[in-house]
Amino acid sequence: MSVTAAQGFEASGVVAGLKSTGKPDVALVVNRGRRAAVAGVFTSNRAKAHPVIWSQQVVADGDARAVVLNSGGANCFTGPFGFQTTHLTAETVAEALDIGAGDVVVCSTGLIGVGDQTFRDKVIAGSQSAVVELSPTGGTAAATAIMTTDTHAKEAVVQGDGWVVGGMAKGAGMLAPGLATMLVVLTTDADVPAAKLHSALRSATHVTFDRLDSDGCMSTNDTVVLLASGESGITPDDDAFTRAVTALCADLAEQLQGDAEGASHDITIEVVGAVSEDEAVEVGRSLARSNLLMAAVFGNDPNWGRVLAAIGTTSAQFDPYDVDVSFNGVRLCAKGAPDRPVTDCDMSPRALRILLDLHAGPATATILTNDLTHDYVHENSAYSS
Amino acid sequence: MSVTAAQGFEASGVVAGLKSTGKPDVALVVNRGRRAAVAGVFTSNRAKAHPVIWSQQVVADGDARAVVLNSGGANCFTGPFGFQTTHLTAETVAEALDIGAGDVVVCSTGLIGVGDQTFRDKVIAGSQSAVVELSPTGGTAAATAIMTTDTHAKEAVVQGDGWVVGGMAKGAGMLAPGLATMLVVLTTDADVPAAKLHSALRSATHVTFDRLDSDGCMSTNDTVVLLASGESGITPDDDAFTRAVTALCADLAEQLQGDAEGASHDITIEVVGAVSEDEAVEVGRSLARSNLLMAAVFGNDPNWGRVLAAIGTTSAQFDPYDVDVSFNGVRLCAKGAPDRPVTDCDMSPRALRILLDLHAGPATATILTNDLTHDYVHENSAYSS
Numbered sequence: 001m002s003v004t005a006a007q008g009f010e011a012s013g014v015v016a017g018l019k020s021t022g023k024p025d026v027a028l029v030v031n032r033g034r035r036a037a038v039a040g041v042f043t044s045n046r047a048k049a050h051p052v053i054w055s056q057q058v059v060a061d062g063d064a065r066a067v068v069l070n071s072g073g074a075n076c077f078t079g080p081f082g083f084q085t086t087h088l089t090a091e092t093v094a095e096a097l098d099i100g101a102g103d104v105v106v107c108s109t110g111l112i113g114v115g116d117q118t119f120r121d122k123v124i125a126g127s128q129s130a131v132v133e134l135s136p137t138g139g140t141a142a143a144t145a146i147m148t149t150d151t152h153a154k155e156a157v158v159q160g161d162g163w164v165v166g167g168m169a170k171g172a173g174m175l176a177p178g179l180a181t182m183l184v185v186l187t188t189d190a191d192v193p194a195a196k197l198h199s200a201l202r203s204a205t206h207v208t209f210d211r212l213d214s215d216g217c218m219s220t221n222d223t224v225v226l227l228a229s230g231e232s233g234i235t236p237d238d239d240a241f242t243r244a245v246t247a248l249c250a251d252l253a254e255q256l257q258g259d260a261e262g263a264s265h266d267i268t269i270e271v272v273g274a275v276s277e278d279e280a281v282e283v284g285r286s287l288a289r290s291n292l293l294m295a296a297v298f299g300n301d302p303n304w305g306r307v308l309a310a311i312g313t314t315s316a317q318f319d320p321y322d323v324d325v326s327f328n329g330v331r332l333c334a335k336g337a338p339d340r341p342v343t344d345c346d347m348s349p350r351a352l353r354i355l356l357d358l359h360a361g362p363a364t365a366t367i368l369t370n371d372l373t374h375d376y377v378h379e380n381s382a383y384s385s
Numbered sequence: 386m387s388v389t390a391a392q393g394f395e396a397s398g399v400v401a402g403l404k405s406t407g408k409p410d411v412a413l414v415v416n417r418g419r420r421a422a423v424a425g426v427f428t429s430n431r432a433k434a435h436p437v438i439w440s441q442q443v444v445a446d447g448d449a450r451a452v453v454l455n456s457g458g459a460n461c462f463t464g465p466f467g468f469q470t471t472h473l474t475a476e477t478v479a480e481a482l483d484i485g486a487g488d489v490v491v492c493s494t495g496l497i498g499v500g501d502q503t504f505r506d507k508v509i510a511g512s513q514s515a516v517v518e519l520s521p522t523g524g525t526a527a528a529t530a531i532m533t534t535d536t537h538a539k540e541a542v543v544q545g546d547g548w549v550v551g552g553m554a555k556g557a558g559m560l561a562p563g564l565a566t567m568l569v570v571l572t573t574d575a576d577v578p579a580a581k582l583h584s585a586l587r588s589a590t591h592v593t594f595d596r597l598d599s600d601g602c603m604s605t606n607d608t609v610v611l612l613a614s615g616e617s618g619i620t621p622d623d624d625a626f627t628r629a630v631t632a633l634c635a636d637l638a639e640q641l642q643g644d645a646e647g648a649s650h651d652i653t654i655e656v657v658g659a660v661s662e663d664e665a666v667e668v669g670r671s672l673a674r675s676n677l678l679m680a681a682v683f684g685n686d687p688n689w690g691r692v693l694a695a696i697g698t699t700s701a702q703f704d705p706y707d708v709d710v711s712f713n714g715v716r717l718c719a720k721g722a723p724d725r726p727v728t729d730c731d732m733s734p735r736a737l738r739i740l741l742d743l744h745a746g747p748a749t750a751t752i753l754t755n756d757l758t759h760d761y762v763h764e765n766s767a768y769s770s
Contacts, residue, residue, distance in 0.1 A: 047697025047705040077693055077706075079722035112690025113723045217677045220694050291676070291757075292602045292765055299766030305497025308462055309605050312432025320432040321462075337464035338498045372676075372766075374759050380677055381684030381757075 002155030004139035005166030006189035008033030008229030011138035013145025016126025018072025018110070018119070024145035026126030027069045029185050030097060030134055033229025038064035039197035040105065041205050043222035049076030050086040050115070051106040052221060058090075058105050059225065062194025065099045067185050067225055068130065069107040070123050071148050071170075076108075076220045078115030085120040092124050096131040107183045107223045109148060109171065143168035146183055149261050149379070156251040158244045163190035163232040165244050169252040182209065184224040184252060190241060191230035200242040201226045208249035211281065212257060212368045216289040224249075257368045262375030265297050265352045269367040273358040279316035280358075280365035286310045287354065288369035297371040300347035302327035307356065308336065318358035326355040387540030389524035390551030391574035393418030393614030397518035398530025401511025403457025403495075403504070409530035411511030414452045414570050415482060415519055418614025423449035424582035425490065426590050428607035434461030435471040435500075436491040437606060443475075443490050444610065447579025450484045452570050452610055453515065454492040455508050456533050456555075461493075461605045463500030470505040477509050481516040492568045492608045494533060494556065528553035531568055534646050534764070541636040543629045548575035548617040550629050554637040567594065569609040569637060575626060576615035585627040586611045593634035596666065597642055597753045601674040609634075642753045647760030650682050652737045653753060660746035664701035669752035671695045672739065679757035685732035687712035692741065693721065703743035711740040 004011050011029045018025040040059035042052050058064055068089060075082050090104035108123075133141070143153040148171055157166040167186035192200070205224055226245065236244075257266050269287050274280035287293055290310040296303035304325040312320050321336035330345040332338070370376075389396050396414045403410040425444035427437050443449055453474060460467050475489035493508075518526075528538040533556050542551040552571035577585070590609055611630065621629075642651050654672050659665035672678055675695040681688035689710040697705050706721035715730040717723070755761075 045694060045697040046699075047693045074690070077690060077718065077721045077723070082722075112688075112694065113718070217675055217691075218694065218698050220690075220697065290602055291761075295762050295765035297766075298762065301766065303497075305459070305462060305605075306602075308432045309430060309497065309603065312430040312605065313603050314431075333462065333498070336462045337467075338462070372762060374762050376676075377680050377683065377757060377759050377762055380680035381682075381686070 001157055002139040002143050002166045002168040003029045003185050003187045004136055005157040006164045006187045006229060008189050008231035009187045010134040010136050011142035012130045012133035012135060013138065013141035014126055014129040014133055016070065016122045018070060018122050024141070025071045026123065026130050027142040027145035028093065028127070028130035028134060029067045029142055029187065031065050031227045031229050033189065033231040035191060035228055035230030036063050036065050036103065037192060037194040037197050037228040038062060038225060039194060039201045040223065040225040041201060043219055045218045045220050047220050049074050049108060049221040050078065050083040051075055051108045052223060054086045054090065055105045055107065055223060058102060063103055064105050064227065065103040066093055066097060067105040067107065068093050068127050069146050069183055070126065071109050071146060073110040073114035073119045074108050074112045074221050075115040076112045078113060082115035085115055085123065088120065089123050089127055092127045093131060096128060105225055107221070109183055109221055112220060139166070139168065146170040151259055154252055154255040156248050158248045160190060160236055160240065160244050162234045163188060163236055165190065165248050167248050167252055169256055171256065182219065182222045182256065186226040186245065186248060188226070189229050189232040191233060191235045192228045192241060196238060197226050197228055200245045203242050204246040204249040208246065208253040211366060212253050213285055213288040253368065257370065260370040261379045262373045263370030264373050265350055265371040267297060267352045267354060267369045267371065269354045269356070269369060270364070271356045271358065272364045273360055274363040275317045275361035277363045277365055280363050281367065282314050283311050283316050283356065283358065284365055284367035286314050288367050291372055294372035297352060298373045302332055302342050302345045302347055304333040307354065318360040322359045324357040328353055386542055387524040387528050387551045387553040388414045388570050388572045389521055390542040391549045391572045391614060393574050393616035394572045395519040395521050396523035396527035397515045397520060398523065398526035399511055399514040399518055401455065401507045403455060403507050409526065410456045411508065411515050412454045412527040412530035413478065413512070413515035413519060414527055414572065416450050416612045416614050418574065418616040420576060420613055420615030421448050421450050421488065422577060422579040422582050422613040423447060423610060424579060424586045425608065425610040426586060428604055430603045430605050432605050434459050434493060434606040435463065435468040436460055436493045437608060439471045439475065440490045440492065440608060443487060448488055449490050449612065450488040451478055451482060452490040452492065453478050453512050454531050454568055455511065456494050456531060458495040458499035458504045459493050459497045459606050460500040461497045463498060467500035470500055470508065473505065474508055474512055477512045478516060481513060490610055492606070494568055494606055497605060524553065531555040536644055539637055539640040541633050543633045545575060545621055545625065545629050547619045548573060548621060550575065550633050552633050552637055554641055556641065567604065567607045567641065571611040571630065571633060573611070574614050574617040576618060576620045577613045577626060581623060582611050582613055585630045588627050589631040589634040593631065593638040596751060597638050598670055598673040638753065642755065645755040646764045647758045648755030649758050650735055650737045650756040652682060652739060652755060653751060655738065655740045655751050656743065657740070657749045658743040658745055659748040660702045662748045662750055665748050665750035666752065667699050668696050668701050668741065668743065669750055671699050673752050673754035676757055682737060682756040683758045687717055687727050687730045687732055689718040692739065703745040707744045709742040713738055
């Protein structure tokens with residue numbers, strides 16, 4: 001299912017030898033439909049990997065037929081040789097599919113600085129195999145091949161009225177930073193032109209993947225692409241389509257959060273009473289990025305003092321002495337002073353809800369994050385990634 | 386020595402019962418000199434503790450005679466009762482010394498939200514004892530009483546031409562965030578008016594304490610004060626005085642870095658080739674705040690890819706594909722591509738030097754930080770602080 005739930009798509013996942021475990025490591029998604037519309041959003045990191053630089057050009061004209069993805073190397077900061085590898089990968093897939101290389105999106109994930117001749121040879125051979133293995137039921141194989149430190153494949157489907165949108169995601173991102181990349185491929189058989197795909201995707205990622213912030217570290221390779229085949233013959237209402245894409249992205253984002261490496265809590269930070277949505281996001285993100293607070297959560301300590309210390313560093317408009325803070329529904333701080341005792345709060349469940357009322361305005365935002373644990377430090381120190 | 390190295394100062398450190406260990410926990414520094422000039426810099430966190438709010442008012446007129454400091458409670462977000470406790474503490478010291486309460490700086494450190502009647506009673510009684518114990522050789526007792534999770538007292542002295550400047554520091558700050566506060570008291574017998582004290586102190590902290598960033602978490606209680614007694618009768622040249630204060634602050638900042646809780650590496654990040662000093666600081670700070678990079682350093686992994694991923698998130702002017710990165714003198718990345726193999730780099734010493742050449746301009750800056758370790762997570766999750 002996932003990327004092959006929509007009509008007109010084929011996918012595959014193959015073993016190219018990039019992963020030392022011998023597991024599948026190259027995936028391919030191809031749009032065989034009457035339409036070949038595409039939209040993409042990419043990491044806002046200025047340190048962009050070669051496949052990101054390439055793929056931004058590919059999606060610029062709103063047309064793409066294929067997405068080829070590899071793990072086992074980010075192909076980032078690998079010099080001109082690395083950029084040529086990305087180009088060659090697209091050409092290889094294009095030639096086998098009899099399309100233009102400019103219609104092939106390329107995604108890579110793994111260690112930065114890796115992209116030598118061996119890497120190139122394996123990616124090219126894997127891409128050729130992936131074309132051979134393409135199947136209208138290959139969605140799960142593709143979702144499996146893009147896994148890195150993920151413990152399970154991440155797939156989701158949202159049904160529209162006569163059309164469908166499905167997708168797969170891996171990793172990582174700012175979440176399971178062992179491999180520090182979030183790759184997402186979404187497909188739909190709705191008949192939607194590229195401009196509308198783009199606005200729906202932007203709108204969806206703005207309130208889903210963009211609000212997932214496990215460790216504040218932004219990848220060089222993050223890519224989310226949405227392909228439309230038009231095979232359902234139905235053009236949905238704009239709002240209905242955007243809602244479906246948003247629901248799909250929210251589902252995948254929650255799967256990413258739930259599978260974040262090393263995490264022992266999935267934390268939902270709800271900021272209410274902000275002057276603007278942007279300020280609500282800024283405040284929520286300041287909590288997600290506070291090592292002190294995230295370590296306290298790991299220790300099941302509802303340390304509201306660290307919440308106030310974190311938000312005090314933002315430029316959002318509010319009075320720190322007028323803020324309420326609740327952990328799992330228990331208000332521990334009211335108007336910047338102690339309220340109920342911290343012992344009233346049960347921190348043992350994996351899910352934690354932190355509610356912050358700034359009492360400054362009508363805007364709200366929700367940020368998803370994870371705690372800072374020994375396993376996080378271990379995963380990110382014990383081996384290079 | 387330290388705060389009593391300069392003529393005209395007395396100090397003490399006493400047991401008030403705030404620390405469960407029974408160790409000294411209230412310190413007092415008094416200026417008995419002909420001049421009572423003061424300058425202070427405080428946390429830029431908008432979530433300010435009551436003692437910070439109080440002390441900012443005290444130093445505003447350029448006069449202060451005493452600094453009273455307690456551990457065992459930050460007296461932050463403790464409501465109006467907490468602010469009254471700070472006020473009462475100043476009044477208690479003022480009455481015993483026969484000075485005005487408006488000339489008493491108050492500093493607190495410990496858990497946010499702690500400041501009940503028991504806390505108040507102990508701080509008040511401890512402040513009275515501290516006045517009784519004042520001594521011209523009490524500097525080390527004071528430096529010991531402000532220790533929290535510090536493993537040793539931090540003192541330093543810089544000798545001028547007929548005058549001296551000395552100081553003590555504790556903790557913490559953004560460094561050893563178990564108690565999340567940096568408190569620094571500096572004294573001099575140079576005959577310097579408040580305005581010049583202020584400019585010297587600002588200039589010194591700007592390139593020392595402000596460039597120490599272990600975990601990116603800003604305290605609600607950070608305070609640095611400089612008191613001048615005028616007892617040497619000598620008014621130094623402005624530059625010489627600023628240089629001495631800067632050397633003193635640099636010495637104390639290095640002591641703070643070296644004693645940071647949980648750290649296994651003391652990291653000096655040197656950014657060169659920046660367009661401006663501010664941008665060099667921004668770039669250096671982005672490395673210090675990258676959990677991915679700091680965990681890699683803990684694992685003795687010179688992960689230059691994570692350096693580039695971190696700096697790519699800044700707004701500083703440079704081309705990521707034109708940057709050189711060295712670890713301990715070994716250039717691992719040249720112009721955004723692999724240079725020498727990472728195995729050439731010995732990461733085993735505690736001291737690590739990361740040199741980053743942006744090749745964009747003439748400006749430089751140095752940031753001091755520490756790695757992200759299991760002990761950091763343990764210290765900040767295993768107990769509330």
